Structure formats: C-alpha cells, structure tokens
Amino acid sequence: MKFDAEQIRKDFPILETRMRGHTLTYLDSAASAQKPRAVIDAISDFYSSHYANIHRGVYQLSAEATLRYEEVRSQIAKFIGAPDPREVIFVRNATEAINLVARSWGEKEIGRGDEIVLTTMEHHANIVPWQMLAERVGATLRVAAIFDDGVLDVDHLVSLLGRRTRLLAFSAVSNALGTINPVSELTAIARERGITTLVDGAQAVPHQPVDVAALGCDFYAFSGHKVFGPSGAGVLYGRLPLLESMPPFLGGGDMIENVSFKGTSYAPVPQKFEAGTPDIASVIGLGAAIDYLEAIGMDRIATYEHSLLVHATERLLTIPGLRIIGTAKEKAAVISFVLDDAHPHDVGTVLDGEGIAIRTGHHCAQPLMNRMGVPATARASLTFYNTRDDIDRLVAALHKTRELFH
Amino acid sequence: MDDLRELYQDTILDHNKKPRNFRVLDDANREADGRNPLCGDALTLYARVSDDGRVEEVTFQGTGCAISKASASLMTDFVKNKTLEEVQNDFERFHRLVTSLPSEPAEIDGLGKLAVFAGVREFPVRVKCATLAWHALRAAIEDEGKVAKTE
Numbered sequence: 031m032k033f034d035a036e037q038i039r040k041d042f043p044i045l046e047t048r049m050r051g052h053t054l055t056y057l058d059s060a061a062s063a064q065k066p067r068a069v070i071d072a073i074s075d076f077y078s079s080h081y082a083n084i085h086r087g088v089y090q091l092s093a094e095a096t097l098r099y100e101e102v103r104s105q106i107a108k109f110i111g112a113p114d115p116r117e118v119i120f121v122r123n124a125t126e127a128i129n130l131v132a133r134s135w136g137e138k139e140i141g142r143g144d145e146i147v148l149t150t151m152e153h154h155a156n157i158v159p160w161q162m163l164a165e166r167v168g169a170t171l172r173v174a175a176i177f178d179d180g181v182l183d184v185d186h187l188v189s190l191l192g193r194r195t196r197l198l199a200f201s202a203v204s205n206a207l208g209t210i211n212p213v214s215e216l217t218a219i220a221r222e223r224g225i226t227t228l229v230d231g232a233q234a235v236p237h238q239p240v241d242v243a244a245l246g247c248d249f250y251a252f253s254g255h256k257v258f259g260p261s262g263a264g265v266l267y268g269r270l271p272l273l274e275s276m277p278p279f280l281g282g283g284d285m286i287e288n289v290s291f292k293g294t295s296y297a298p299v300p301q302k303f304e305a306g307t308p309d310i311a312s313v314i315g316l317g318a319a320i321d322y323l324e325a326i327g328m329d330r331i332a333t334y335e336h337s338l339l340v341h342a343t344e345r346l347l348t349i350p351g352l353r354i355i356g357t358a359k360e361k362a363a364v365i366s367f368v369l370d371d372a373h374p375h376d377v378g379t380v381l382d383g384e385g386i387a388i389r390t391g392h393h394c395a396q397p398l399m400n401r402m403g404v405p406a407t408a409r410a411s412l413t414f415y416n417t418r419d420d421i422d423r424l425v426a427a428l429h430k431t432r433e434l435f436h
Numbered sequence: 437m438d439d440l441r442e443l444y445q446d447t448i449l450d451h452n453k454k455p456r457n458f459r460v461l462d463d464a465n466r467e468a469d470g471r472n473p474l475c476g477d478a479l480t481l482y483a484r485v486s487d488d489g490r491v492e493e494v495t496f497q498g499t500g501c502a503i504s505k506a507s508a509s510l511m512t513d514f515v516k517n518k519t520l521e522e523v524q525n526d527f528e529r530f531h532r533l534v535t536s537l538p539s540e541p542a543e544i545d546g547l548g549k550l551a552v553f554a555g556v557r558e559f560p561v562r563v564k565c566a567t568l569a570w571h572a573l574r575a576a577i578e579d580e581g582k583v584a585k586t587e
Contacts, residue, residue: 372502374501383439391475392476404476405477434444
C-alpha cells in the first residue's frame with residue numbers, strides 16, 4: 031500500500047496555517063512534532079467530559095480518569111516493548127527522565143572515582159545531568175569520540191569502559207546529525223561488563239519501532255511532544271528491579287504509602303516516582319498519539335521517512351556551496367547543513383520569509399558542534415507529514431538565500 | 437521577499453561581506469567579548485580610549501550572522517572619535533530603534549547609516565544579533581572586563 035502523506039497532512043490542522051503569506055512548511059519536527067486532530071480532540075474531550083484528579087477520589091469521575099491514565103501506561107509499555115506497565119514512569123519530558131535517573135539511581139550507585147561514559151553527539155539533556163551528578167559525587171565523565179561523518183567510534187567507546195565505569199548513556203539517534211547508533215550492540219557490550227545503560231530515545235521513538243526489551247537497555251527516555259503528543263508528558267522506562275531498588279526522586283503526594291512526622295514509607299513503582307498531580311490530560315493526549323501512530327504503523331513510517339531523506343539529501347546536494355553535516359549511512363530523517371555564504375541564522379530568517387520553519391543554531395549539542403568544526407548549523411528534520419513538495423520549497427528557498435548573500 | 441529585503445538591505449549585505457575595522461587592535465586599552473550562545477555568534481570588540489574619554493579607534497573580530505557582523509562593522513565606523521557619553525547615547529538610540537514596534541514610525545534621527553537596521557523590528561528574534569556588538573562595546577568602554585551577552 032502506497033504511503034499517502036497528502037491524506038495524512040489533513041489530520042494536522044496546523045499545516046493549513048499561513049505563515050508570512052505562504053502555506054506553512056514545517057521542517058522542525060525533531061524539535062517538536064505537530065499534533066494530529068485526534069490528539070487535540072482527545073485532550074479537549076477529556077477536559078470537557080472526563081476530567082478529575084487521579085488516584086484519589088472515590089467518585090466515578092476520578093475512578094474513570096485514573097483508569098484512562100493507567101490504560102495509557104499499559105499502552106505505552108506495549109508500544110515500546112516494556113514487559114511490565116510498572117516499568118513506565120510518566121515524567122514531563124526526556125530531560126526530566128534523565129534527571130530522575132541521575133538523581134535517584136545515580137546518587138545511590140555512583141560514587142567518588144567512578145566513571146560515566148557518554149558520546150560526543152549527546153544532546154545537552156544527556157550531558158548536563160551527568161555532569162551535575164559527577165560534580166556532586168566526585169565521579170568523572172568520559173566521552174566517546176565520533177568520526178568526521180558523525181558515526182560513533184565504537185572501538186574508542188569500548189576502550190573507555192573500565193573497572194570504574196558505572197554507566198553508559200547515549201542517544202539512539204543524534205538530534206543534530208541524524209546518526210542512528212547501534213543500540214543493542216552497545217547495550218550488549220555494557221552488559222558483559224556489568225555496566226548500566228541509559229538510552230536517550232527522544233529522536234528514535236517518533237520514527238522507528240522500539241522494543242526496549244530487545245534493545246537490552248536498563249533505562250530508556252523519550253518525550254511525548256516529539257511523538258505527536260502534547261508537551262508536558264514524557265516517559266522513563268526502567269527495568270523493574272532497578273526501579274524498585276531506587277530511592278524516590280521528588281517527594282510529595284501520590285508517591286507515599288504512609289506518612290507520619292516520624293517517617294514516611296513510599297508507594298511501590300511506578301507511583302513512587304510520580305509525586306504530585308501529573309499532567310493528566312497530556313498523558314491522555316499521548317495515548318491518543320500512540321493510537322494514531324499505531325494505526326499508520328511505525329514500520330511504514332520508517333520506510334516512508336527514509337525515502338524522503340534520500341530524496342531530500344540528493345536535492346540539497348545540488349545547491350552549490352551547501353555542505354551536509356552528518357553523513358552516516360545509518361541515518362534518521364534529519365539533515366543538518368551549512369551554506370558557504372550565509373550564516374545558519376540568516377538561512378533561517380530567509381526561509382522563515384518563505385513560510386519554512388527549520389531549526390538553526392547549536393541544537394543543544396555544543397560539544398558536537400565544536401567537534402564538527404561549525405558554530406551552528408541549519409537543520410531540516412522530516413517526518414511522515416512532510417512531502418516532496420516541502421523539499422522542493424526548501425530547495426527553492428535555499429537558492430534564493432544563496433543569491434541574496436552571494 | 438519584501439520584509440526580507442527590508443531586513444537585508446544592501447548596506448547590511450555589503451558590510452557582512454566586507455566588514456570594516458575587522459581586525460585586532462594592537463594598541464587597544466579596552467576589550468570585551470560578545471556572545472550569543474544560542475546562535476553561536478562570538479565577537480571580540482577592541483577600543484582605544486583617550487585619557488579625555490574619546491573613542492579614538494574601535495575594531496572587532498569574530499564570527500556571526502550577517503546582522504551581527506554588519507551591525508558591528510557599521511557601529512565601529514559610527515562611534516569613532518566620539519566621546520564615551522556620546523557613545524552611550526548612541527547605544528540607547530540604536531537599542532530603541534531596533535526594539536520599537538514595527539507599527540510605530542522608526543526614530544532614525546542622528547543614527548545616520550545605522551537607520552538600515554529599522555528592518556530588524558519585523559524580526560524580533562534577530563534583535564539580539566543587531567545589538568550584540570553594541571553590548572560588547574558598552575562592556576569594553578565601561579571596562580567591565582566580562583563577556584557581554586544579549587540573551
């Protein structure tokens with residue numbers, strides 16, 4: 031069956047919007063994805079007819095809201111291949127998921143002289159929490175190199191793993207380069223050495239089928255807003271024995287079993303990690319987003335996006351003076367590039383004038399920008415609601431940019 | 437493209453391509469860095485200020501977008517031989533120009549060639565690019581000895 035992106039576009043109301051006199055061309059889904067009507071309607075319907083706080087009231091409305099919220103937990107467990115729904119912790123976003131692990135697991139398991147191994151291509155969200163942890167406990171960060179094409183140097187990474195390595199944290203897909211990392215190969219290497227693994231899956235879950243059990247990771251983090259769900263709900267997956275061994279992250283309501291001024295005992299996983307009223311409606315919206323993705327099929331999405339990536343790469347390389355940053359063979363539909371004569375910010379502004387939204391700057395990956403020898407790049411990220419017409423508009427606008435600055 | 441040509445006027449494109457006073461000033465007695473971490477813009481501003489408080493020479497070096505580079509270039513031409521007080525007034529006038537509402541008439545009196553930056557008003561996210569060099573200059577002449585940031 032042919033992938034009908036034109037039909038899919040009709041599910042996304044915002045794609046009808048006019049931007050500076052043009053139809054919006056949205057090429058920034060790696061920063062945040064647009065929402066299908068099904069998600070928008072689910073949130074509106076939940077607030078209109080089903081809203082109450084969860085895990086509290088004895089009344090029917092609250093019981094039903096709780097049921098729906100917990101159903102999404104089970105749905106997400108199934109979607110990412112988590113064997114047990116209790117392994118799915120709701121957080122705000124991937125950043126909060128990683129901070130939760132750094133605070134709770136990290137402070138318990140990582141001490142003075144221990145080592146945390148990361149890669150050069152990490153998003154700041156998978157650098158700064160570990161750096162903060164290392165400073166608190168006296169641990170050291172070690173950083174695996176990448177090659178000039180943006181591929182991880184696995185041999186170098188392995189050479190960094192030693193007696194004191196406690197954690198290997200890396201992204202499944204680089205947000206700035208699109209490089210797809212060999213996740214199960216890396217988790218297997220770590221497992222052999224008894225090293226815990228955390229995978230930042232923020233750029234993977236929206237674009238490919240994910241099975242955390244098959245990947246063999248200990249923790250996996252992603253954001254709902256990049257998976258076509260609302261902002262405000264994200265997910266931390268953790269293996270149950272690990273989660274059960276970890277102290278709470280935030281204290282407060284909903285995460286307790288019994289509280290007295292002498293001391294408090296905590297609720298079991300997952301409630302232990304979900305203090306306070308969560309973003310209930312966003313979780314419900316995330317459930318609708320997963321329904322929507324599953325109806326299309328993650329395999330079909332991955333195939334379509336790959337063909338779009340190949341097409342866009344060919345077309346962009348016809349522009350004189352354009353250089354793509356990140357040319358790994360295994361790549362997601364993210365294209366970072368620089369133009370000879372125009373700074374990425376000027377590219378972004380000229381494209382904005384044509385109604386084209388791309389990301390410009392360092393993409394929250396400053397160490398990576400330094401490694402690639404650029405202060406910033408322009409980045410077009412593609413998803414299944416983008417079409418060849420979008421690529422045509424991008425290419426035409428880049429020609430205009432060149433003329434302006436040449 | 438109309439808004440864009442309003443922003444990227446020929447003067448700006450010219451100064452981006454051929455920035456004036458784009459060099460290290462060996463006998464500078466004031467210096468400050470300007471950074472926009474989000475953009476990756478980074479420039480260093482050098483000035484030689486006389487004992488009686490006059491900017492005798494001002495130059496810059498660095499990387500940045502067309503707006504930040506052209507703004508630095510035009511600024512260095514504009515403030516040369518002015519007193520520190522005059523430069524402070526120029527800073528405020530320039531800042532007012534680029535941050536005023538596009539619906540208001542642009543106040544360009546006394547700004548000379550810098551009036552070309554009125555187009556920045558249509559692109560609020562680019563204001564920090566236009567003002568980066570000015571913040572660095574102010575830091576340099578106030579000799580705060582620190583990095584100026586516009587974000």
